[in-house]
Amino acid sequence: MLPKTYDFESTERRIYQMWEENGYFKPFNDPNEEDFDPEIENYVISIPPPNVTGKLHLGHVLFVSMEDLMIRYHRMKGYSTLWVPGTDHAGIATQLQVEKQLQKEGTSRREIGRDAFLKRMWQWKDDHSGLIKEQIRRLGASCDWDRERFTMDEGLSNAVREAFVHLYEKGLIYRGPRLINWSPALQTAVSDLEVEHEEEKGKLYYFKYRIAGSEDDYIPVATTRPETILGDAAVAVHPDDERFQKFIGQTALVPILNREIPVIADEYVDLEFGTGALKITPGHDPNDYEIGMRHGLEIYSMLDKAGKVTAVGGPYQGQDRFEARENLWEDMRQEGLVLKEEPYVHQVPRAQRGGEIIEPMVSTQWFVEIQPLAEKALAAVKNGEIEIVPERFEKVYYNWMENIHDWCISRQLWWGHRIPVWYCDECGERTVKRQDPTVCEHCGSETIHQDPDVLDTWFSSGLWPFSTLGWPEETPDYKYFYPTTMMETGYDILFFWVARMIMMGLELTGKKPFSTVYLHGLVMDEKGQKMSKTKGNAIDPIEVMDEMGTDALRFTMLVGSTPGNNTNLSLKKVEANRNFANKVWNAGRFVLSAIQDTPSSPQSPPEWTLADSWIWARLQDLIREVERLFQNHQYGVAGRQIYDFFWGDYADWYLEIAKEQLDQGEDRAYYTIETLVRVLDMCLRLLHPFTPYVTEELWQHLKDAVMHSPLQERLGAWEDALIIAPWPETRPEEGWEAETMEHFNLIQEIVRTIRNVRAEKNVQDGQLIPATFASAEYSPILENQKTVLAALAQLDKEKISIYTNLAEKPEGHVALVAGPVEIYLPLADLVDPEEEYKRLLGELKEAEGHIDRLEELLAGPFSEKAPQEIVGKERDKLEDYREKARTIQEQIEMLKGSS
RNA sequence: GGGCGGUUAGCUCAGCUGGUAAGAGCGCCUCCCUUACAAGGAGGAGGUCGUUGGUUCGAGUCCAAUACCGCCCACCA
Numbered sequence: 001m002l003p004k005t006y007d008f009e010s011t012e013r014r015i016y017q018m019w020e021e022n023g024y025f026k027p028f029n030d031p032n033e034e035d036f037d038p039e040i041e042n043y044v045i046s047i048p049p050p051n052v053t054g055k056l057h058l059g060h061v062l063f064v065s066m067e068d069l070m071i072r073y074h075r076m077k078g079y080s081t082l083w084v085p086g087t088d089h090a091g092i093a094t095q096l097q098v099e100k101q102l103q104k105e106g107t108s109r110r111e112i113g114r115d116a117f118l119k120r121m122w123q124w125k126d127d128h129s130g131l132i133k134e135q136i137r138r139l140g141a142s143c144d145w146d147r148e149r150f151t152m153d154e155g156l157s158n159a160v161r162e163a164f165v166h167l168y169e170k171g172l173i174y175r176g177p178r179l180i181n182w183s184p185a186l187q188t189a190v191s192d193l194e195v196e197h198e199e200e201k202g203k204l205y206y207f208k209y210r211i212a213g214s215e216d217d218y219i220p221v222a223t224t225r226p227e228t229i230l231g232d233a234a235v236a237v238h239p240d241d242e243r244f245q246k247f248i249g250q251t252a253l254v255p256i257l258n259r260e261i262p263v264i265a266d267e268y269v270d271l272e273f274g275t276g277a278l279k280i281t282p283g284h285d286p287n288d289y290e291i292g293m294r295h296g297l298e299i300y301s302m303l304d305k306a307g308k309v310t311a312v313g314g315p316y317q318g319q320d321r322f323e324a325r326e327n328l329w330e331d332m333r334q335e336g337l338v339l340k341e342e343p344y345v346h347q348v349p350r351a352q353r354g355g356e357i358i359e360p361m362v363s364t365q366w367f368v369e370i371q372p373l374a375e376k377a378l379a380a381v382k383n384g385e386i387e388i389v390p391e392r393f394e395k396v397y398y399n400w401m402e403n404i405h406d407w408c409i410s411r412q413l414w415w416g417h418r419i420p421v422w423y424c425d426e427c428g429e430r431t432v433k434r435q436d437p438t439v440c441e442h443c444g445s446e447t448i449h450q451d452p453d454v455l456d457t458w459f460s461s462g463l464w465p466f467s468t469l470g471w472p473e474e475t476p477d478y479k480y481f482y483p484t485t486m487m488e489t490g491y492d493i494l495f496f497w498v499a500r501m502i503m504m505g506l507e508l509t510g511k512k513p514f515s516t517v518y519l520h521g522l523v524m525d526e527k528g529q530k531m532s533k534t535k536g537n538a539i540d541p542i543e544v545m546d547e548m549g550t551d552a553l554r555f556t557m558l559v560g561s562t563p564g565n566n567t568n569l570s571l572k573k574v575e576a577n578r579n580f581a582n583k584v585w586n587a588g589r590f591v592l593s594a595i596q597d598t599p600s601s602p603q604s605p606p607e608w609t610l611a612d613s614w615i616w617a618r619l620q621d622l623i624r625e626v627e628r629l630f631q632n633h634q635y636g637v638a639g640r641q642i643y644d645f646f647w648g649d650y651a652d653w654y655l656e657i658a659k660e661q662l663d664q665g666e667d668r669a670y671y672t673i674e675t676l677v678r679v680l681d682m683c684l685r686l687l688h689p690f691t692p693y694v695t696e697e698l699w700q701h702l703k704d705a706v707m708h709s710p711l712q713e714r715l716g717a718w719e720d721a722l723i724i725a726p727w728p729e730t731r732p733e734e735g736w737e738a739e740t741m742e743h744f745n746l747i748q749e750i751v752r753t754i755r756n757v758r759a760e761k762n763v764q765d766g767q768l769i770p771a772t773f774a775s776a777e778y779s780p781i782l783e784n785q786k787t788v789l790a791a792l793a794q795l796d797k798e799k800i801s802i803y804t805n806l807a808e809k810p811e812g813h814v815a816l817v818a819g820p821v822e823i824y825l826p827l828a829d830l831v832d833p834e835e836e837y838k839r840l841l842g843e844l845k846e847a848e849g850h851i852d853r854l855e856e857l858l859a860g861p862f863s864e865k866a867p868q869e870i871v872g873k874e875r876d877k878l879e880d881y882r883e884k885a886r887t888i889q890e891q892i893e894m895l896k897g898s899s
Numbered sequence: 900g901g902g903c904g905g906u907u908a909g910c911u912c913a914g915c916u917g918g919u920a921a922g923a924g925c926g927c928c929u930c931c932c933u934u935a936c937a938a939g940g941a942g943g944a945g946g947u948c949g950u951u952g953g954u955u956c957g958a959g960u961c962c963a964a965u966a967c968c969g970c971c972c973a974c975c976a
Contacts, residue, residue, distance in 0.1 A: 004936070197973085204976080223976060236976095270975060278976055287974040346976090392903065399902070399972070491971090521904095526911060528969075548938095560912075565904075566970090570911060576924050579938045590935035625915095634915050640923075655935075752942090758930095759942040765931050853920070857956085862919095865956040870918055877919095 002592065002701065006585035008549030011697045016137060019696075024723045025142045029080035031476035043079035044484035045071060046465045046514075047143060048497070052087035052150060053094055053128035056135035058523040058531065058569060059490065061541045062561065064139045065554040066520055067488045069635060071142055072689040076727035082481055083142065084468045086149035087129060091457040092186060092353050095415040098124050114414055121415050135542065140550055140692045142723065147477070149468040151460045152417065159467035160417045160460045161434055163508055167368060168421075168432050172507075173409075175421075177364045179282075179289040180408050181349065184307030184321075185356040188412035189365050191456060192405060193496055195358050197347040204346075206275065206339035207332055209235045212251040212260055219244055219252065219263065220339055222274035224346050225284075226332075227325040229255055230313040231302035233292055234280040239265035241276055255332050257314050264295050283362050299362055307359060321359070366410035366419060366453070373503035374404045380502060380512050388517045389633045390564040393491060400495050409456045416454030424448050462500035465513040472508075484514045491519040491564055518633055519564050523557070526570030544574055551691035552578035558690050559639040580643060581694045584687065587651045588698040591676045594658070595705040598673050599666035601713055606671045610785060611657040614744035617737040618649050619679055623728045626686055642686050650679055653748070660791045674711060677702065682728050696722045746778060746819050747785050753818040754793040754825065761814070761830045770799030772813070772824040774806040782821065815840065815891035817884050822891075833895060840892050847885040854878040 019025060029040040045067050050060055067083060075081040095109075098120055102108055109117040129150075136143075149156060167173045180189045205226045208218035219235055235252045237244040247263045254261060268291055269278045282292025283299045292299060302312040309316040309324045316324045332338050349358040378401045380386045381394055388394045410419060422431040424440035425447040431437045440448050463471070465487070470478040483505075487498060498517055505513030524530060525537040532538060544553050555577040561567040608616075622645045629638035654676075661672040680702065684695040699722040706715055719725040754771070763769065771793070773782050782789070782802045790797035809815065812828035814836065854874055863871050 002935095005938070006936095221976080225976090268974085272975095274976055280976095285974080285976085287976080290974075347973095396903070396971075403973080495972095522970095528905090528911095562913085562915095568911065570925090572911075572925050575938075579924095579936095582938050583936065586936035586939085588935080593935075629915065632915065637913075637915055640913065644923080651935085652940085656940095659934095755941060756943085760929095762930075765941080766933070850920080857919075860956065862956045866918075870957090874919075 002585075002589050004586075004589075006549070006582045006694055008551065008581070008693060012138070012140070012550055012693050015693050015696050016140065019142065019721065019723055020145070022721065024075075024721060025083070026144050026146065027080040027082045027481075028724075031480040036476075036480075038480060040080050042481055042485070043071070043074035043081045044084070044481045045082075045486045045488060046084045046468055046484055047086060048489045048493075049086045049088035049149075049151065049461065049464065050132050050136075051090040051093055052125055052132070053097060054090075054132050056132060056139075056541055058539060058541050058557075060132075060136070061139060061553060062520055062523055062557045062567065063488060063490065064136055064141050065557045066518075066561070066635070067486075068139070068141050068143075068554075068692070069558060069689040070486055070488065070518075072692065072723065073630060073727065075142070075723065076685065076688070076725060078726065082144055082147070084147050084149065085133075085136070085141070085143040085145060086464075086468060087132065087151070088457065088461060089125070089150070089152045089416060091411060091413055091416045091454065092188070092190075094125070095121065095413050096186075096353065098415075109414065117414055138542075138545065138550060139554065142692075147468070151457075151464075155470065156460060156463070156467045157417060159463050159471055160455065161420050162472040163459070163463055163504065164420055164455070165432055165434050166508060172369045172372060173366060174369060175364065175366050175410075177362050178367065178406075178408070179284075179286055179360050180363050180365055181358045182305065182361045182363060183351045183354070183356055183358055184305065185354055186351060187305060189363060189408055189410060190351060190358070191408050191458075194352045195349045196352050198350055199345055200348045202344050202346055202348070204274070204342045204344035205329065206341070207255065208337045208339060209252045209255075209277070209279065210337070211247055211263070212253050217247070219247055219277045220275040221277050221279045223279055224344060225325070226329045227309070227316075227321055228281040228284050228302065229279065229328065230257065230309065230316060230324070231281045231283045231300040232259075232261055232279045233282050233288075233297040233300060234261050234295065235263045236266045236269050236278045236280050236291060237263065238269040238271050238276065239267065241269075241271055244277055255335065255337050256328060262295075262297075264291075264297075266291055266294065284360050286360055289360075289362075301362055303359055303361060305361075305363075365408050366451075366455075368407040368409055370404050370407050370503070373507050374401045376506045377401060377499065377502040380506060386502065386512050386515060386517065389519065393494060393517075393519055393564060397494060397499065400499065407456075409459050410451075410453040411456055412452075413454050416457060417460055419451040419453050419455060421451040422448040423451065458496055458500055461497055462504040463508070465501055466505060466509050482509065482513075483511045486516050486518060487514040488518045488520065490522060492522060494519065520561055521564055521566035524566050524568045526568050526572075528566065528568050539569060539571070544571070548574050548578040549581060549693070551581045551694045554692075555580065555639065555690050559636050559643070561636050563633055580647065581691055583647055583651060584683075584691070584694055585698060587646070587655060588680065588702065590655060591673075591680050592701055592705050594662060594673050594676060595702075595709050595711065597662075597669075598709045598711055599670050601710050602667040602670045604667050606674075607668070608671065608675075609657075609661060609668075610740065610744055610747070610781070611654055611661070611788065612671065612675045613736065613740045615650060615654040615675065615679055617740050618645065619682055620731060620733070620737070623682070623686070624730045624733075627730045639690050642683065642690070646683050646687070650683065654679070656792060657788050660787050664787070670710070674714060677706060677711060677715065684722060685725055685728050688722050688725075692723070699725070743778075743781055746781070746821065747788060750782075750789060750818040750821060750823065751792045753816050753823065754795070757814055757816060757825065757827070758794070761827055763827065763830070766794065768794055768796040770801075770826055771795045772801045772803070772806075772810055774803045774822040774824075775820055776804050778821055779804045809891060809894040811894070815888075815894070817843070817887050817891075820880060820883055822887050837892065837895055840888055840895065844885060844888045844892065847881050847888060850881045851878065851885060854881065 029037055048063060071081050071083045099109055181195050183190055202224050204222050204224055206220060206222045209221045211217040232254050248265045250263050251260045252263050280288045280291050282289045282297050283301045300312045302310055303321055304310050307321045309319045311317050316328060351358055381397055388397060420432060422437055424443060424445050426445035427440060427443040429440060429442035431441045431448060439446050465484045466482050469482050501513045529537060541553060552574050556574045622641060625641055626638045658672050658676055662669045684699045688695040703718045706712060779802050786800055789795060790800060810824045813824035814827045814831055816823040854877060858874060
């Protein structure tokens with residue numbers, strides 16, 4: 001006998017191992033095998049590679065669960081599915097970990113040197129990379145581990161090399177001095193995307209820009225970063241500004257330094273803002289850089305890579321940027337150049353990693369000329385070749401692509417793909433090769449040295465969907481599985497990653513890298529706040545799984561998420577879903593025990609009861625719904641519907657009725673068990689992509705039981721495992737279904753009505769009571785469902801009377817109406833007639849309210865304009881209420897008469 | 900400055916293609932440890948679906964304004 005509570009601890013590891021050992025995670029149609037059939041449709045996802053030394057967080061849980069759901073669904077649908085797992089070297093993030101370690105040891109990467117440092121990096125990677133993979137397995141991820149990749153393994157490094165050289169040869173990669181984002185702490189350039197703009201409180205500093213050759217003339221200027229005055233190359237005013245027009249063309253003097261700079265006119269200057277005049281620092285501000293370019297201004301680099309003032313800053317040389325700000329401002333105050341300071345809120349650029357203030361500065365770096373790539377990438381989405389779900393992100397994507405800037409790809413780090421460019425010490429020319437060169441290809445000199453920088457991590461991630469399949473080699477995997485099908489990832493990396501994959505894929509492979517982009521939201525805490533360790537609201541998924549099982553966590557994430565929207569996770573929800581897993585388990589236990597007692601093969605053909613037909617019809621309806629929702633990527637809604645069906649229909653109603661049917665003769669029992677099994681089987685299949693463990697475990701037991709019972713004859717042979725069992729097929733609704741639903745709904749309504757009054761009147765639970773029913777139309781059904789009614793409403797089966805017409809209402813009874821059916825329960829001794837009268841009056845009032853409303857509705861334009869189907873429905877409803885009201889009237893009359 | 904999302908029961912959220920007096924989980928109240936499940940069962944209370952207009956026979960669902968919360972993008976010193 002199975003344990004009373006689902007024991008996920010003893011199940012999960014065993015089941016995962018079983019799946020993996022049997023090769024179920026591998027595509028069944030493998031291009032590397034003999035029996036490969038290129039015609040079979042495939043379904044491919046490349047995993048968004050987590051940081052190789054990372055630790056599982058809820059973001060991982062969400063995407064792994066989601067992708068596993070997609071993969072399992074398609075595997076069951078018969079696609080040759082491949083989910084490629086892997087990890088990312090995550091340049092800066094990982095390097096910082098090791099640097100931190102070195103710091104603890106009292107040394108640094110520069111001290112130990114590049115080779116030794118890289119050794120340490122690989123060591124670190126080897127020590128830590130197992131964890132995240134193990135945790136992903138624990139989530140039940142059915143990815144093909146034999147095809148696992150790492151962004152810095154040999155194959156992928158080749159792909160990076162090929163990509164770089166290809167783009168370089170095409171002239172789309174160039175090197176040169178540009179204004180870039182520099183992180184003084186990280187000591188590297190970062191791309192625009194890696195800079196976050198935070199609104200912060202600062203000051204707006206007003207001061208005088210003195211005009212050369214004059215005692216009193218000055219232009220008032222405001223700045224948020226006074227230290228950059230040291231790098232000023234001009235003062236700009238608007239050409240139409242009457243206040244300053246006379247100064248245009250004159251010379252201004254940089255405070256303290258007294259360097260002479262021109263006063264220029266530029267349309268960019270906003271007359272209204274600040275003082276209406278602008279200091280121009282081309283070396284340290286993106287706008288000023290542009291203006292400087294337009295006017296051919298000198299670029300003064302007044303900060304070095306450590307963020308200290310250079311020789312340009314004269315007396316301030318060597319001072320830290322913030323120190324220099326204070327000192328310079330103080331000196332200017334002494335000189336009488338200061339006008340005022342105002343508190344000011346402005347955007348401060350900070351490094352995504354580390355949070356340090358980024359300095360824009362001019363530096364020689366490698367760039368990708370992005371325009372030509374972006375055009376193709378834009379078109380691919382616009383023409384529908386690539387679909388983004390939810391659709392609204394397409395607009396976001398367009399906006400970004402249309403305003404894109406060249407991509408700075410060189411990083412002054414050591415952990416990453418080294419830029420494949422060699423400089424000749426003799427002739428100074430560059431050699432760019434797919435294979436490491438030994439000599440300069442221009443002069444043949446052997447004294448060449450490789451560029452010390454590495455590539456942005458996202459450069460290699462951008463190749464992920466094809467590099468993992470073997471590109472640039474034309475491997476069987478690449479030929480069959482590329483382009484991939486689905487790119488499932490968070491909307492937060494739409495630009496970082498998705499956009500780059502599309503650009504790189506189209507350029508390098510000539511094909512789109514995937515057909516659909518599905519973007520999920522971020523995982524927040526239950527209040528919608530970002531989770532963080534410092535806030536103390538972070539939930540550790542491992543702990544949750546330890547406590548409540550993987551299925552519970554998965555189901556919570558999947559069902560709680562709507563495409564593109566954030567998911568707020570609370571432990572309460574996980575708990576509720578753990579209960580659901582347990583519900584499934586226990587329903588399964590019930591069915592299993594029923595199977596044990598299956599009578600031998602039936603003598604007669606099946607005679608399905610109303611409940612049998614109803615649950616089957618509901619199931620078919622559910623399957624259609626789920627299919628439709630899956631096609632629309634509405635996975636969460638689908639999960640909820642399965643949940644509702646399983647708990648609300650199958651467990652709460654059908655199972656209870658089945659208990660009765662099991663006692664109604666051998667054939668009836670047999671067919672009941674068959675229905676129990678068939679529906680459970682279908683539910684387990686539908687649920688499997690959401691909660692793989694409990695469903696597989698239960699299904700194995702179910703299969704085992706069925707195969708050893710007389711049911712086998714009618715249920716046939718099943719697959720070896722649920723993971724590869726076929727997905728339930730939809731079939732069109734059949735004629736009998738609507739009526740079955742209607743009849744069963746009536747039974748449900750009667751049962752609820754009786755239960756309600758029992759609870760209200762405090763009838764002892766378990767006490768069977770007599771009942772009288774009357775209905776012209778439905779009496780045959782009531783007769784037929786006597787047992788069901790008796791069991792569910794706790795009626796005395798021997799004392800149920802059913803009439804088509806009751807001329808005399810029974811006296812001393814509680815009178816009820818459920819739909820068109822009158823119900824009389826002999827509870828008079830429990831009932832105060834006065835109270836009863838009030839209750840009936842209340843019900844009458846309600847019914848009359850409906851009648852009024854519906855009459856009004858049907859009298860209006862509704863009946864002409866609305867579809868006949870809808871109108872008919874409302875008409876029927878009106879009839880029902882009228883009949884109900886009539887019945888209640890009679891009941892009231894009777895009550896009056898008897899008292 | 901542009902764009903996007905949210906605003907539905909005490910709390911956290913569903914509500915997909917507009918269909919007729921709004922759903923779930925948790926919490927709350929009453930009863931029940933009945934032989935699948937107390938991580939359960941039965942019943943119940945609780946919402947003018949942010950506000951204002953509009954389209955429509957019909958709107959939580961579509962449109963327009965507006966308020967608040969949040970996010971993204973952007974070169975206003």
